[in-house]
Each structure stands twice: as structure tokens, then as C-alpha cells.
Amino acid sequence: MNTNESNHNPTSDFIRDIVADDVQSGKHTRIITRFPPEPNGYLHIGHAKAICIDFGVAAEFNGECHLRMDDTNPAKENMEYVESIRNDVRWLGFDWGPHFYFSADYFERMYEAAATLIRKEKAYVCELTMDEWKDYRGIPTQPGKPSPFRNRPIGESLDLFARMRAGQFPDGTLCVRAKIDMSSPNLHLRDPVMYRIMRAHHYRTGDKWCIYPTYDFAHPLEDAFENITHSLCTLEFEVHRPLYDWFLRELEFPQPPRQIEFARLNLTYTVLSKRRLLELVRDGLVNGWDDPRMPTIAGLRRRGFTPASIRTFCKRIGVTKFDGYTDIALLEFCLREELNRTAPRAMAVLNPVKVVIENYPAGQEEWLEAVNNPEDSSAGTRQVPFSRELYIEADDFMEDAPRKFFRLAPGREVRLRYGYLVTCTGFDKDPVTGRITQVRCNYDPATRGGNAPDGRKVKGTIHWVSAPHAVRAEVRLYDRLFKAEHPEEVSAGQDYKMNLNTESLKVIHALVEPGLANPAPDIRFQFERKGYFIQDRVDFRQDSPVYNQIVPLKDSWTKTAATE
RNA sequence: UGCCCGAUGGUGUAAUGGUAGCACAACAGACUCUGGAUCUGUUUGUUCUGGUUCAAGUCCAGAUCGGGCAACCA
Numbered sequence: 001m002n003t004n005e006s007n008h009n010p011t012s013d014f015i016r017d018i019v020a021d022d023v024q025s026g027k028h029t030r031i032i033t034r035f036p037p038e039p040n041g042y043l044h045i046g047h048a049k050a051i052c053i054d055f056g057v058a059a060e061f062n063g064e065c066h067l068r069m070d071d072t073n074p075a076k077e078n079m080e081y082v083e084s085i086r087n088d089v090r091w092l093g094f095d096w097g098p099h100f101y102f103s104a105d106y107f108e109r110m111y112e113a114a115a116t117l118i119r120k121e122k123a124y125v126c127e128l129t130m131d132e133w134k135d136y137r138g139i140p141t142q143p144g145k146p147s148p149f150r151n152r153p154i155g156e157s158l159d160l161f162a163r164m165r166a167g168q169f170p171d172g173t174l175c176v177r178a179k180i181d182m183s184s185p186n187l188h189l190r191d192p193v194m195y196r197i198m199r200a201h202h203y204r205t206g207d208k209w210c211i212y213p214t215y216d217f218a219h220p221l222e223d224a225f226e227n228i229t230h231s232l233c234t235l236e237f238e239v240h241r242p243l244y245d246w247f248l249r250e251l252e253f254p255q256p257p258r259q260i261e262f263a264r265l266n267l268t269y270t271v272l273s274k275r276r277l278l279e280l281v282r283d284g285l286v287n288g289w290d291d292p293r294m295p296t297i298a299g300l301r302r303r304g305f306t307p308a309s310i311r312t313f314c315k316r317i318g319v320t321k322f323d324g325y326t327d328i329a330l331l332e333f334c335l336r337e338e339l340n341r342t343a344p345r346a347m348a349v350l351n352p353v354k355v356v357i358e359n360y361p362a363g364q365e366e367w368l369e370a371v372n373n374p375e376d377s378s379a380g381t382r383q384v385p386f387s388r389e390l391y392i393e394a395d396d397f398m399e400d401a402p403r404k405f406f407r408l409a410p411g412r413e414v415r416l417r418y419g420y421l422v423t424c425t426g427f428d429k430d431p432v433t434g435r436i437t438q439v440r441c442n443y444d445p446a447t448r449g450g451n452a453p454d455g456r457k458v459k460g461t462i463h464w465v466s467a468p469h470a471v472r473a474e475v476r477l478y479d480r481l482f483k484a485e486h487p488e489e490v491s492a493g494q495d496y497k498m499n500l501n502t503e504s505l506k507v508i509h510a511l512v513e514p515g516l517a518n519p520a521p522d523i524r525f526q527f528e529r530k531g532y533f534i535q536d537r538v539d540f541r542q543d544s545p546v547y548n549q550i551v552p553l554k555d556s557w558t559k560t561a562a563t564e
Numbered sequence: 565u566g567c568c569c570g571a572u573g574g575u576g577u578a579a580u581g582g583u584a585g586c587a588c589a590a591c592a593g594a595c596u597c598u599g600g601a602u603c604u605g606u607u608u609g610u611u612c613u614g615g616u617u618c619a620a621g622u623c624c625a626g627a628u629c630g631g632g633c634a635a636c637c638a
Binding site: 013072144192195416450461463555 | 567570571575580588596600630636637
């Protein structure tokens with residue numbers, strides 16, 4: 001995208017306005033942003049919003065966006081997460097080019113920067129224990145008091161800092177603090193920790209370091225090292241901004257990056273925090289990070305969401321500083337909108353009941369032409385087999401049907417999609433369970449393809465599969481992970497997990513048209529009148545097909561039926 | 565009771581001192597070989613109180629409500 005196009009970009013927001021101003025004023029000639037996840041979990045749809053903003057802004061201004069692993073806490077981070085993050089960002093459709101970085105690669109420069117601050121008397125080595133520090137720090141309504149080590153000689157701090165690095169002190173005993181303002185109303189400015197001693201194996205630097213920089217110290221440096229112009233992050237870092245600016249000022253970076261905060265995404269009927277998601281995975285409440293019910297990118301991918309629909313969603317929710325809840329229905333809308341346009345249709349009977357066409361010759365079969373996608377004529381047609389015995393949805397037959405039921409019932413005529421008009425002549429019922437075991441029909445041979453030569457109309461069209469040709473498939477029906485709109489809003493003493501939807505996964509066995517046994521990989525189908533489905537990327541096999549429901553079709557009938 | 569940030573229909577978002585608009589959702593109707601899609605229509609909004617101004621959602625003051633901040637997490 002060139003800058004000319006960006007001038008015509010109809011969707012702007014307060015961040016893009018700032019960036020545009022900075023370009024216009026000549027403050028920056030090249031825009032550089034970054035997406036800096038910590039590799040301590042899988043990315044979720046909330047990160048997708050941030051990714052779309054970070055990469056999107058850079059692209060619109062013809063700049064670049066760096067992907068950076070913010071790995072300053074080795075206790076929580078690992079390579080599996082690094083790889084998953086790279087995969088997910090790529091899958092979403094973004095390209096960081098050569099700009100893939102690790103914070104850990106800056107540790108030496110960060111160490112030097114900390115030493116510089118000590119030499120400037122802007123930092124010192126503190127020996128207070130964490131408990132002692134609590135007293136010194138004070139509380140929001142009361143100022144803190146200076147650490148007794150605050151004014152120790154520069155040389156002493158420098159020496160201690162070097163010995164911290166050399167491993168001469170136990171974990172947590174000493175730390176390096178920035179010397180700022182112990183009476184600041186902003187707690188983050190009350191001599192925050194820059195370096196702590198932590199003997200943990202780092203997935204990238206191994207055991208080279210036993211001291212690690214904190215986020216507050218590391219982040220502005222990483223941004224500055226990479227010449228980031230706009231450091232976009234979520235609202236909770238707003239109170240950290242004065243500290244971010246302080247480090248950059250004291251270290252005299254000539255072109256300091258500017259941090260701008262936006263509201264993180266909250267979605268109804270799910271949780272969106274790494275901690276919660278990790279808990280769901282670890283406690284086995286879902287089947288891993290890529291469980292199709294998870295709001296993780298990996299979960300959405302396996303569920304069958306498209307990258308484009310997620311990007312569209314992120315565009316539509318906008319960028320503001322208002323911390324609200326976005327209706328998950330909007331995400332589903334973006335998906336349906338795309339899939340309606342692109343998904344080939346197929347017929348699959350999820351809850352089968354047998355139909356016998358009594359006036360259709362036994363043993364006969366014929367192949368009927370079916371349209372692949374009525375929204376896209378270029379998708380062509382396919383042949384589907386038809387025979388005397390079929391399966392239809394149990395829901396599509398009613399023994400005693402109300403007027404507005406436009407499907408099969410004794411004496412009523414319906415269209416079999418792309419097949420024939422059939423009239424129900426009777427049915428069989430299990431005398432014990434009352435279950436319908438078989439529906440009997442007659443067909444009108446003159447209506448092949450679904451149209452009656454005499455012009456008579458039928459109100460209902462139902463889908464079907466030919467019994468001898470049908471393929472058995474496992475179908476996994478997914479519903480919202482939580483039954484509460486705001487799962488985290490529970491009364492004191494209660495846990496958000498009580499809001500888990502116990503019906504979020506239903507496994508059923510369906511009978512599907514033969515073409516669904518061996519589809520090209522990654523094809524999202526619309527099972528007509530039911531929903532969108534994709535083969536499960538893990539469990540699908542030709543001899544035992546497994547389909548995931550991505551999202552059901554909108555269904556106005558259940559509402560109508562409910563008001564009957 | 566400290567500091568920071570925010571507040572526009574049910575939800576999300578636009579209007580940058582000049583007609584409150586868009587999308588989702590909901591509802592109604594039309595159409596339909598998917599009770600899908602499509603089309604049409606309807607309902608619902610500037611938190612409050614003052615002030616500045618010819619004119620305020622927008623600027624100012626105060627209030628109310630909501631969110632964030634007291635890891636050697638990010």
C-alpha cells in the first residue's frame with residue numbers, strides 16, 4: 001500500500017491520526033511499529049486486534065512492523081510459544097520481513113544502559129528485601145520513603161551490579177532500581193526495579209545470565225534500539241508511560257519512540273487472558289491450546305475461521321480508548337459473510353431418519369446435478385447420487401405439523417434439494433420409544449431437478465443423502481465456551497469456570513454425501529441449511545472423516561417454532 | 565479517601581464548534597430450489613448540572629458512573 005492510498009483510507013482512528021500528523025510534520029520519514037508478545041502462551045483474538053493495528057498502521061504508512069519476542073522473564077517462556085506465535089502471525093496474513101527479534105538479544109546493551117544510569121546517579125543497587133520494600137514504597141495515598149541504599153556511591157553500585165551479574169548473590173537479594181521519585185503519586189515512578197537476580201535457564205541465552213531486566217526498563221530500550229517510532233500497546237500500560245519516557249530521556253535517545261495506548265479487546269461469551277486460557281488448558285477443561293472452542297488463534301484456525309474474517313473483524317471493531325465488550329456475534333457475522341461467498345455447498349444429514357420412496361424402482365440409482373455455490377456461478381456443479389432409500393434430518397419430518405412447518409409431514413409435499421418433489425404417504429414409529437423409524441413417500445418423476453412442469457410451488461426444500469451412497473462422518477458441533485455473556489463477572493467467592501458451557505461440544509455421527517469423504521484439505525463447506533464445516537486438521541482421515549462445525553447458519557425457524 | 569484514563573441506541577464505532585451517521589443485534593415485511601443469502605422498513609442514543617458561543621456530543625467547570633495502578637510479571 002502506498003502513501004497515496006493511505007490518504008484515501010476511509011477508516012482512521014486516533015492512533016492513525018497521530019501517525020499521519022507525525023508524517024505530515026516531518027517528525028518521521030519512515031514509520032516503524034512493533035508487535036512484542038511475551039512467549040509465555042498462545043496468541044488469542046485479542047492479540048489479533050493488536051497485530052492488525054501494529055502491522056496495519058505500518059503497512060498503511062509504507063513502514064515496517066517488527067515481530068519481537070519480549071522474553072525478559074525466562075521462568076515463563078519457551079520455544080514452543082515462540083514457534084506458535086510466529087505461525088499464528090503468519091497465518092493471520094502478516095509479514096515481518098527480516099525484522100524478527102528477541103529482547104534477549106539486547107541483554108548486553110541493556111546491561112550497559114543500566115550501568116550508564118548508575119554512573120549518572122540515576123540508578124542504584126538496593127538490598128532491601130521485597131517485604132521491606134513494601135513499607136518503603138508506600139501506598140497510593142501516601143508517599144514512600146527512600147531506600148537506605150538510595151545514595152550509595154556510584155562505584156559501590158557499579159561493583160555490586162557487576163557482582164550480581166557474576167552470580168555472587170542469591171536470587172532476589174539485590175536489585176537495581178531507577179532513582180526517580182519516592183513521593184510520586186504514580187507508584188511506577190517510586191524507584192522501580194530495573195534488574196533482578198533470577199537463576200533460570202533462558203530458552204535463548206541459556207545460563208549466560210542470572211540477572212534479567214524488568215519489562216519497564218527493557219521495553220523502552222528495545223523500542224529505541226529498533227528505532228520504533230510508535231510503540232502501540234494496551235491501556236494497562238498507560239500509567240507506565242511516564243517511566244517509559246523517563247528511561248528514554250535519561251539515556252538520551254535522540255529520536256525516542258512514542259508509546260500510545262488503546263483498549264484491549266473484550267469479547268462476550270469467552271475469556272481473553274493468557275492466565276485464564278492457560279488454566280483451561282492445564283486443567284483439561286479444553287483439549288489444548290488449539291481446541292476449536294478456544295479464542296486462541298490456533299483454536300480459531302482449527303475451528304475453521306478464516307484469517308480474512310478475523311482481519312475484517314479487527315477492522316470493524318475500531319481502535320479507541322474505551323474499554324468495552326464486543327459482541328461475539330460480530331465475529332461470527334464477519335465469518336458468515338465471507339463463507340457465504342466462498343464456501344462450496346454440500347449435503348450432510350446430521351441427525352438422520354430414513355426415507356423410502358415407495359414408487360421409485362428398487363436398485364435404481366441416478367446422478368443429479370447440484371450447484372456448488374449459488375453465490376458464485378464460477379464454482380460450477382457436481383453430481384450427487386439419488387436412489388430409493390434416502391436419509392433426511394429427523395427435524396424435517398413432523399407427525400403432527402403446525403401450519404407454518406414447511407417440511408415433510410403426512411400428506412405434505414416438499415422438494416428434495418436438486419432432486420424431486422416428494423409427498424409423504426406415511427411413516428413407521430417404534431411402538432415403545434415413539435421414535436420415527438422410517439418415513440414413506442412417493443415421488444413425482446416429472447419433477448427431476450426440483451421443478452414441477454405444471455408450475456406448482458412447494459414451500460419447503462430439504463436436504464438429503466442417498467442411503468447406499470452415504471458416508472458416515474463424525475461431526476463435532478461447537479458452541480460458545482461459556483454460557484454467560486461476561487464469564488468473569490461472578491459474585492465474590494465464585495469462579496468464572498462455573499460459567500463454562502457444558503454443552504460446548506457435541507459429537508455426533510452424520511451421513512454425508514460421498515464427496516465429503518475425500519475433500520481437498522482446508523476447504524470450508526456449507527452443509528446446506530445447517531452451517532459451515534471444515535475437516536478437522538488433526539483427526540480427519542479419508543476412511544474416517546471428521547468435520548468441525550465452524551458456525552451454524554442463522555436459523556429463523558427455531559424462533560418461529562418457539563412462538564407457535 | 566491518591567494518581568491516570570474513559571463515558572454517543574442492546575453492542576461496537578463515526579461526527580475534529582454547524583442536519584447525531586454506520587455496522588452488528590433485535591423486530592417486521594418482500595423474495596427465495598438453503599426457514600440461508602438478498603432487499604425494504606422499524607425500534608432504540610450524546611451520563612448529569614452549570615458555563616462559553618449565533619451554534620456544544622465536541623470547548624470549560626463540577627458531579628456521577630466505569631476501568632486501570634500498590635510483582636524483583638508482561
